[in-house]
Amino acid sequence: MEAAGLIQIGLQVLPLVTTGVTEFIAWLEALRTNLRQSGEWTPEQDAAFTAALAAKENDPRYQQDPPPPAA
Amino acid sequence: MKSFKLAGLLLPLLAAVAFIALPLLPGCATLDPNADPFVVRTEQVQKQADATFDFLLGVDNADRGFWRTNAPAFHNFCEYLRTPIPVSPTHNSPRILAIERNVQDLKVQYKDNRSAGNSNLLYQISSELRLLVLQGNSWSNIVSTPNR
Numbered sequence: 548m549e550a551a552g553l554i555q556i557g558l559q560v561l562p563l564v565t566t567g568v569t570e571f572i573a574w575l576e577a578l579r580t581n582l583r584q585s586g587e588w589t590p591e592q593d594a595a596f597t598a599a600l601a602a603k604e605n606d607p608r609y610q611q612d613p614p615p616p617a618a
Numbered sequence: 619m620k621s622f623k624l625a626g627l628l629l630p631l632l633a634a635v636a637f638i639a640l641p642l643l644p645g646c647a648t649l650d651p652n653a654d655p656f657v658v659r660t661e662q663v664q665k666q667a668d669a670t671f672d673f674l675l676g677v678d679n680a681d682r683g684f685w686r687t688n689a690p691a692f693h694n695f696c697e698y699l700r701t702p703i704p705v706s707p708t709h710n711s712p713r714i715l716a717i718e719r720n721v722q723d724l725k726v727q728y729k730d731n732r733s734a735g736n737s738n739l740l741y742q743i744s745s746e747l748r749l750l751v752l753q754g755n756s757w758s759n760i761v762s763t764p765n766r
Binding site for chain 2: 549550553556557560563564565566567570571573574577578580581582583584585586587588593596597599600601603604607608609610611612
């Protein structure tokens, strides 16, 4: 599984990370948690995931660059 | 006799290394007997996509001007993920959220009715998401260690 390999690589490059250190560690932790999933999501977890996706529609990270000003 | 002494020295050292390193190593969990491996695998891809794209788009969003100038391929990848696409006649959604939503909807549909047709649809769309995640993972390791 590629997630396990990514964690190994991530731990190796961790000392070199200069951009978004906290987010990088959070990403590694998410991959690690992901590997430990043993069962299907419950309907509540499915609903929460759908709601979280809907909430991201207005997240500034997910918005495109504004169009360049007209000349 | 000498080898016994060496073993006596090495064993505590190995135990100490294992004690420190083992919690850091990722371990795959065993599947519950009633869990559908296809669903669990899809959900793992979904969570991985969620974490990866939050991270990547957050890094790009923190300094878009820098990435646009110094790593245009990365910035263009992020903009590709952000491009609004129609998800209904009256609503557009960023491309990556539309794909993630599509996977989620098809997965719930498959859970309700585990037919071959639903399975094929879910496999197709989750494979597309997985490819984007793989590409995103490559960028994750590249952009988090730039020479600024």
